[in-house]
Amino acid sequence: MKKLIARAWKSLGGRVQWRLLWLKHATFMVGVTGVIRDDAGRVLLLKHRLWPDGRQWGFPTGYANRSETFEDTIVREVHEETGLTVQVGRLVRLTSGYRLRVEVAYEAVFIGGNLKIDPVEVLEARWFSPDQLPEGMQESHRDLLAFSSRG
Template sequence: MPDSNPLQQPRVGCGAVIQRADGAVLLVKRGRQPEQGHWGLPGGKVDWMEKVEDTVVREVREETGLHVTVVRLLCVVDHFEPELGQHWVASVYLARPLDDAEATSLEPDAILALDWFTADALPAPLTRSARSGLSELSLLR
């Protein structure tokens, strides 16, 4: 087990595999570390005393303008970035849009691009959380 520093604590995050009725999923291109430039899931940091599922809904709305409902937990990802001094534990949920609103990047520094992708046309590279969540849905082979 690695040496622990009492000042270093894992951070709690979450992400959403947002899947439309036609099967396409929304992915965002990250503008910040960790995994800057990779295609990943909308999501973010869980706030103090906030339920993780509530965080998913809030973060998706803040980042993309979409209103979603959480369907189920897909997986939990341990993400270690020693060179950045970061350790994230991220729950990844399946979510569905509640309406036909258009997704848009509301945080242009954090999200460089976003788009809907089908399983046979996923972009690369993908973040760890995106790979794990998409694998759970059998969208990533």
């Protein structure tokens, strides 16, 4: 019976196989976060307008668009929210287990541009020394910074 199923599966072809797999399996949004550092080792934090009061500070974060690499998501999100250009480095964390979301985090370095925040999404953007982080920073982002610093 398994051989018959395997033969039938193979005869369907790639497009039909992918469509069936897409219908059968969960579809996730992918949240991508960037731990952005400058030459002095400071990290870029944003005070997010749409995040809960009391924990609005965190790294640049956004959702990947369809057909966009996660690295490109970081570059796009940082530029949209701050006007800055970054170069993406190593993958720091990949977390699953959420209902409809997967979280990905990369390190990145500042390579240019002038800080100009998107006032719709961001209240403030500043560079912080890792040992002088602001009150109201997302605890998960503090953990991410500690994890990425271990290298």
